[in-house]
Amino acid sequence: MADVTRPTARVLTLLELLQSGGVRTLADLAERLGVDARTVRRYVQHLVDLDIPVESVRGRYGGYRLARGHRLPPLMFGDDEAVAVLLGLTGRSGTAAQTAAAKLRRVLPARLDALHDTLESTSPSTEAPDGAILLPLAAAVRDHQPVRLDERTFFPYGVVVHRGRWYVTGFDPAAGERRSFRLDRITGVRALPGSFDPPPAGYDAAESLLIGFATAGYRHEVRLRVRATPAQLRTRLPASLAVIRSTDGPWLHIDMRVESLDWVPAVLASLDRPFVIEHPPELRTLVAGLATRLAGYAAGDDSAAG
Incomplete structure (x- = not known):
């Protein structure tokens, strides 16, 4: 269930409750959302304003329900498809792009949050790498978790897109130095137990990559x-x-x-x-x-x- 401490999250939670089917009483919705009846009515109106057909049912057991036969279609994406959709909206300006990205993040796999939160870019990318490589690395960056890159133990500090190519930057404990690797040259990623110390305060993965090139x-x-x-x-x-x-x-x-x-x-x-x-x-x-x-x-x- 969504974090219902924010008004927007409560409206989305209301929609999820209504999608579960049947009539939801005003008292039940108020209790589930942690608000009063007047606020529930306001949230219902928000959904109506978004062209979601919420019906008011009168009577002793009345309340609210979605119009019969109406259900928001599910979005089913594989990892690579989900990455492509998310990256297509990343960096776009405008209200439409921002609201679309917010909606997609609610239905895309939760593990994509790590990519959204950790990705850095020096230039746009039109093609995403293999999701089986990218997503575990993004999660490891966020969680400060060591990984096995092919036959090498690596502490990933950041994922960077530069001139259409994808890189992971971090620390190679065997070599005792910071290094960067192209994702299209990595054949496998496996998370290792434990954690590593995060990079120094102020560390910039994109800047580190560019300095390495220079x-x-x-x-x-x-x-x-x-x-x-x-x-x-x-x-x-x-x-x-x-x-x-x-x-x-x-x-x-x-x-x-x-x-x-x-x-x-x-x-x-x-x-x-x-x-x-x-x-x-x-x-x-x-x-x-x-x-x-x-x-x-x-x-x-x-x-x-x-």
Whole structure:
């Protein structure tokens, strides 16, 4: 039965009682809902306003019932269908989307509440992963319960959608470090007994995932200082690419790990902000070469065009 401490929950509970069939007396409904008769009448009117045909039955054994032959159709979803429906409404604005999501959460499997409460996203996702993988992970995030990911014990801290892919972030006790795994590469999830300490206060699963991308072990480590604000830098250097460290002055320290340096000079030029290359030296050569070519283009030098 719903939590009847809230008016909206009481109205929904009233509907559930009426759907059970027969005539419900005013006194019975008032006792079940924990309110007075006048409030029951008001809740009945709420249902009528929603086009639910509640009939008033007069007489000694009178009360309220749903119109004969009327019953709200049940919604029967498998896990994957339920996830798809819930995600389709997640993040949508507007009253209709909000009320639809509220109604669906009452009829969808209760285990989907964990997904609704724990999911983080850096960008929309149009396709959900296997519910048999996603739902146990979401529940484990909420309950701080260890899981077995294939052959690995893992403490899941969060489920994140990034650029259409799904990830779980958390702590790998065997490796002694935080890690992230793509859900489409996980073949099985099994809850383990016990619990783990929740992540530190202020932990952000999406931010942790993006920092992991930005500091991955690529071929080149790039260190810069840029005279700009974080907002100006993020237009060209997203969190998945660069880690920004503030200083006391107007300059920001930038750390990146990239497989190729060839594209970095053009990105730095597009910032249109003063910068200093601290490492690697070959990046300075590439930037100087780009500057020479651009100067030649601006001067109409055909040789600069190769």
